[in-house]
Amino acid sequence: MLISKRNRTCFYTICLLCVISLLLQFGCERNDGSTDASIRRMKYQDKKAEKEFEAELKATMEKTELMFKPYRDNGLVKVTLNPADGEIYIDDGLVTIPKKGLMLPVGKYEIKAVWQDGKYVTKKVFVTPALQELISYNWDFKRNTNGGSGNQKSNIKINAPLSPTEVALVKPM
Secondary structure (H helix, E strand, C coil), X not given: CCCCHHHHHHHHHHHXXXXXXXXXXXXXXXXXXXXXXXXXXXXXXXXXXXXXHHHHHHHHHHHHHHHHHHHHHEEEEEEEEECCCCEEEECCEEECCCCCCEEEEXXXXXXXEECCCXXXXXXXXXXXXXXXXXXXXXXXXXXXXXXXXXXXXXXXXXXXXXXXXXXXXXCCC
């Protein structure tokens, strides 16, 4: 069987490329081109990034606890009137209550609504702390593995639901 000169050249070229490829792989420590030093450096950077993230999370938690302390010691009062044109008194003092509610120290109060025709209604309430649940933290932290330096920004989310003391006052007939 005769092999053409062109086919022999292709065959020798392929063989030569295979030998070169094997020699290059033999000379490397790993197939992915990394060395023990670069792996140690990456592990060090991972540990450093993890420590930085833990410090950021701890600082965020401390700031959040301080920020929400008033909501543990005080209650949030929301009052609705029917009809809405009455005045609100808390312990005989006239107040204006914003839509989001009014912060008051935890304790007993007498809330009264007075309408222009002189009719009124009174309720005694106990205002409970606005923050009754534990603050929860959700986070997402990823290393930048695209060859760039540094970390992708960590994302820390805070969940702290407030429980208002709601009071509905209806004008008597």
